[in-house]
Amino acid sequence: MNWKEELQYNISSIDELKQYVTVAPAEEESLRQIIALHPMSITRYYLSLANKEDPADPIAKMSIPSLWEMDQEGSYDTGGELKSTIVNGLQHKYPSTALVTITNQCSSYCRYCFRKRIVGLPDEDIKDKIREIARHIRARPQIYNVLVSGGDPLILDNDLIRFILQELAGIETLEYIRFGTKIPVVFPQRLLEDDELMALLAEFSEKRKQLYVVTHFNHPRELAPAAVAAVQRVKKTGVVVNNQTVLMRGINDDPEVLSGLLRGLVKIGVNPYYVFQCRPVKRVKANFQLPLQEGCRIVEQAKSALDGHAKRFKYVLSHEAGKIEILGFLNGAMLFKYHQAEDVHKQDQVFLRQVGSADTWLQDLP
Numbered sequence: 149m150n151w152k153e154e155l156q157y158n159i160s161s162i163d164e165l166k167q168y169v170t171v172a173p174a175e176e177e178s179l180r181q182i183i184a185l186h187p188m189s190i191t192r193y194y195l196s197l198a199n200k201e202d203p204a205d206p207i208a209k210m211s212i213p214s215l216w217e218m219d220q221e222g223s224y225d226t227g228g229e230l231k232s233t234i235v236n237g238l239q240h241k242y243p244s245t246a247l248v249t250i251t252n253q254c255s256s257y258c259r260y261c262f263r264k265r266i267v268g269l270p271d272e273d274i275k276d277k278i279r280e281i282a283r284h285i286r287a288r289p290q291i292y293n294v295l296v297s298g299g300d301p302l303i304l305d306n307d308l309i310r311f312i313l314q315e316l317a318g319i320e321t322l323e324y325i326r327f328g329t330k331i332p333v334v335f336p337q338r339l340l341e342d343d344e345l346m347a348l349l350a351e352f353s354e355k356r357k358q359l360y361v362v363t364h365f366n367h368p369r370e371l372a373p374a375a376v377a378a379v380q381r382v383k384k385t386g387v388v389v390n391n392q393t394v395l396m397r398g399i400n401d402d403p404e405v406l407s408g409l410l411r412g413l414v415k416i417g418v419n420p421y422y423v424f425q426c427r428p429v430k431r432v433k434a435n436f437q438l439p440l441q442e443g444c445r446i447v448e449q450a451k452s453a454l455d456g457h458a459k460r461f462k463y464v465l466s467h468e469a470g471k472i473e474i475l476g477f478l479n480g481a482m483l484f485k486y487h488q489a490e491d492v493h494k495q496d497q498v499f500l501r502q503v504g505s506a507d508t509w510l511q512d513l514p
């Protein structure tokens with residue numbers, strides 16, 4: 149069975165799910181309604197990592213829908229993505245960086261996804277889309293790097309990935325290309341079994357533009373042997389692998405778990421890049437978001453168990469106003485710094501805010 153055929157066996161209906169975990173009859177109808185809105189699709193590999201006897205299992209919590217998703221507090225566009233979109237699939241919020249959301253598809257859908265508004269929707273013609281996007285990037289020479297995201301771009305066929313790379317690598321002003329992907333975590337088979345994809349990554353990374361892969365490990369148990377082997381394979385192609393983690397209730401809100409994850413990443417040569425404050429996303433916030441004070445304490449305690457290399461990451465919230473680093477506590481308030489501001493004049497601003505113990509986000513920024 150090749151990787152595409154394997155994906156056909158994803159768990160994507162409540163009836164299939166019931167073969168693996170207990171679903172309370174009283175919850176069934178609500179869960180069906182939830183996945184009609186936000187699809188469920190879990191690779192068999194990823195579900196095999198879950199302890200199905202444990203109702204609080206983090207792998208299960210990240211992939212199986214729950215009644216918490218009935219809670220609609222929050223927004224579907226917490227980072228102002230619609231405002232930053234200049235053409236379908238291309239966001240330009242910070243001067244030097246462009247974000248391409250090339251596909252709405254993923255190998256497995258995460259219940260905490262902040263792009264819930266688009267994931268699972270059908271794709272348009274990807275070649276047309278990337279041609280148009282490349283044209284807009286070419287017209288903006290200040291953009292020197294691009295993040296190709298989605299959905300998950302590595303779900304695409306190799307010929308499409310080649311086409312995307314050709315279009316982007318042909319833009320002289322682009323210095324490097326990043327791919328955001330969860331494939332190593334949820335579906336490493338895609339990387340372990342596809343020599344053609346590895347050759348493609350090596351071809352571009354060595355001869356055309358430096359490639360980066362940004363993975364998305366959230367829990368040490370995701371660093372399973374197959375995922376580690378997949379990461380090693382990607383690294384052998386010359387691609388640099390970084391990781392971003394979302395800090396989430398019931399997943400990694402324990403300093404030991406978080407430090408174990410970050411240490412585990414460094415051990416396999418993956419650079420911890422960001423730890424994100426979970427966004428106030430509709431149908432996500434109630435289940436996963438932690439208060440800022442609590443999050444900051446967890447992150448700082450985790451850091452105290454780590455060496456300098458493993459704590460190079462920044463703890464940030466990705467706000468409509470920009471990426472804001474959460475620095476810590478000062479005189480009873482919390483200290484923040486713009487890491488990447490939409491308004492360049494704010495770029496180096498440090499600011500204090502009174503943050504209540506239950507506050508989870510900075511609501512009062514322009």
Ligand code: SF4
Pocket residue numbers: 253254255256257258260261262263267298299300329330
């Ligand atoms: S793989 Fe990424 S884009 Fe897809 S559902 Fe998960 S977090 Fe969202």
